[in-house]
Amino acid sequence: EDQVTQSPEALRLQEGESSSLNCSYTVSGLRGLFWYRQDPGKGPEFLFTLYSAGEEKEKERLKATLTKKESFLHITAPKPEDSATYLCAVQLRVPGTASKLTFGTGTRLQVTL
C-alpha cells in the first residue's frame, strides 16, 4: 500500500535556526513528489516538484531534495513568516492524464523571534 509519512509532526524553531523536515514514502512507481505550504484556513501553496533521486530545488530559504526513499525540505535561517504547515505529496499513476496525489499528514512549523 502506498504510504507517505512526514516527521516531525510539529517543529518549533527560533528565527535563524536552520532545520530539515522529512518526508518518507513507500509507493510503487514514484511519478513525482510535491511540496506544499499551507497557512491556516487557506489552500495549499505549491512550492516544489521533484521527479528523480538526486534532484534538488531551491526557493529563497527553502531547499528540497529527493532520494529513492525520502525527501527533505531544508529551511535555512527561517523567519517568523515561514510559519505554516508543510505538506508533501507523491503523485501516483492513474488512467488518463490527471494526477492523483497521496499526501503526508504534514509538519506544523512555528518560527519564533
Add this chain to the structure above:
Amino acid sequence: DTEVTQTPKHLVMGMTNKKSLKCEQHMGHRAMYWYKQKAKKPPELMFVYSYEKLSINESVPSRFSPECPNSSLLNLHLHALQPEDSALYLCASSQGRAPVRNEQFFGPGTRLTVL
C-alpha cells in the same frame, strides 16, 4: 498566472438545503480536482475531472455531485449534507500532461459549515 478561484469563501447551510460551490481557473489546465480537508488533516481527494470528463470518484456519497461545464469551470453541488461534512473544500487544477508538469495548484477553499 497560477490562480484558482473559489466561491463562496464561507457557506453555512442546513441539512435540507441545496447549495453549490464554484471553482474557476484560466491557466488552460485540463485536469480539475475537488478535495475535502478536515482540521489538522491533509487534503482528501474526492473527484478528478480530466478533459471535462469525470475520471476518478473516490467513493464519495451521492449527496455530493460534481459538474464540469467547461474546461475552466468546476462545480460541486451539495444536497442533504450532514454535520460531519463540515470542512474546507478545496479545488485544484493541473495541466493534465501526466506524468511531468502535472503540479496541482489549489484555490483558497470554501469553508463549509452544515448545521
